[in-house]
Amino acid sequence: GAGVSQSPSNKVTEKGKDVELRCDPISGHTALYWYRQRLGQGLEFLIYFQGNSAPDKSGLPSDRFSAERTGESVSTLTIQRTQQEDSAVYLCASSLGQGVTYEQYFGPGTRLTVT
């Protein structure tokens, strides 16, 4: 079946502009995660959604970052007033449930470059 998809695959934007990244999880997966991967660094957790529960936003680095999810489907990550340090690959993952025993399936990521 279809895996996790993300769009766009690449995004180049000017400093100060807003960007919106999209994630389509695997159908039926109730949990969805966003991560940031800077060059040469490990993945950093940003936010996760589980069903209709309030999202865990503890990883968002600043109030310029926000994310929404419609039910158990598409999610969008929005970065306002982008800065050069926001340049990174943004990965989305989904899983059947939220919990440490569930496998996370990752999308291919969106490479964001802020000039």
Place this chain on the structure above:
Amino acid sequence: KNQVEQSPQSLIILEGKNCTLQCNYTVSPFSNLRWYKQDTGRGPVSLTIMTFSENTKSNGRYTATLDADTKQSSLHITASQLSDSASYICVVANYGGSQGNLIFGKGTKLSVKP
């Protein structure tokens, strides 16, 4: 502080050779340890998941070991192939934490040369 450290940072081997990647962690309480393979420009793909009671788990030419006492894990790749060239990421899951409960290492970049 929950941390996962991997070594070496990068590794170059010849096709057909074996190699072992290391992972040390300080994550508590521990739930499970995962190894992921990340090809360039792709998302990570799971290779193995091991719980506290598992010492070894294999997935084809990949064999992961876990020593929960010393908090160390290794990933052994046998008879390497060019397609094994990728970053290998060690991930430790903990109970009750935020951050989605997964702590990621920075990865070991493996290059397999013909």
